[in-house]
Amino acid sequence: MTTELKAGLATLIAVVAIVLIAFFLWHSSRRKSATPKEDHKRIYELRIIYFFILTVGLAATLGATLQRLPYPSYRSNPAAAIIVKVTGSDWLWTFQILKEPQKGTYSKAKTYNRLILPSDQLVEFQVTSADVNHGFGLYNKAGVLLGQTQAMPGFVNRLYFHFPKPGTYYVLCLEYCGVGHQLMHAEINVK
Numbered sequence: 001m002t003t004e005l006k007a008g009l010a011t012l013i014a015v016v017a018i019v020l021i022a023f024f025l026w027h028s029s030r031r032k033s034a035t036p037k038e039d040h041k042r043i044y045e046l047r048i049i050y051f052f053i054l055t056v057g058l059a060a061t062l063g064a065t066l067q068r069l070p071y072p073s074y075r076s077n078p079a080a081a082i083i084v085k086v087t088g089s090d091w092l093w094t095f096q097i098l099k100e101p102q103k104g105t106y107s108k109a110k111t112y113n114r115l116i117l118p119s120d121q122l123v124e125f126q127v128t129s130a131d132v133n134h135g136f137g138l139y140n141k142a143g144v145l146l147g148q149t150q151a152m153p154g155f156v157n158r159l160y161f162h163f164p165k166p167g168t169y170y171v172l173c174l175e176y177c178g179v180g181h182q183l184m185h186a187e188i189n190v191k
Contacts (some may be wrong), residue, residue, distance in 0.1 A: 010064070021053065081121040086171075088151040089130035091180040093171055098126075111188040119166045125159040127151045134184070135174025142166060148174055161191045 017116060028046060083099040095115040127136045127149050134151040138161060146169070149157040163169065173184035 011189070017053075017057065025051075064117065079122075082117060082123045084100040084115065084117075084123060084125050086125050086127045086136060087130050088127070088134035088173065088177075088184070091173075091177070091184040093136075093186040095185070095186075115186065115188045117163065117188060117190050119163050119190045122162050124162060125149075125161065127152045127157045127159060128155065132177050133175055134177050135172075137172045137187075139170045139172060141169070150175070163188075166190050 028042070048191040081099075082097065085096040085098055087096075092112055094112055095111050096110045097115075125136070125138075129151040131153065133153070135148060136151050136157075136159065137148040138146045138159070141147055147159055147161050149159045151157070167190055169188040169190060171186040171188060173181055177184065
């Protein structure tokens with residue numbers, strides 16, 4: 001089933017639900033009761049029905065959308081082809097490739113604010129900080145946030161990311177870290 005067909009089907013279901021609710025409201029408002037006490041009883045009955053409709057609608061929406069979240073399953077601990085240690089400090093990002101599939105060895109070389117990675121492989125970013133909290137935000141060329149995690153002193157957060165195609169990606173700090181925060185950016189060239 002194509003995305004357009006799914007979107008059309010979801011729109012049709014939403015329109016039918018709205019029409020049914022509108023008809024129900026119109027129909028229930030036409031009935032007049034003899035006493036105000038009966039009106040109050042009917043209002044509470046309508047509240048229960050509305051609550052049921054909203055609960056079912058929310059459950060259906062969550063069931064349809066939660067399956068499509070772009071996050072990997074962390075239950076299975078995916079085996080990353082490339083492991084990159086990222087350290088944020090004093091308005092720069094330090095990158096160290098710990099594991100490369102071609103070499104199978106650990107590298108001691110560090111790069112500052114620049115990183116070159118191959119495309120179409122799962123990358124595990126092990127993000128930490130040497131001084132204060134930073135926000136590790138991964139952006140594409142259009143400025144769309146693709147993934148993010150916190151860089152905190154004394155703690156390692158892992159961000160798994162699969163670069164879909166070659167190009168230039170950017171790392172920006174998402175948390176104000178002091179004077180010079182606006183200068184804390186890096187480039188990742190994916191080939």
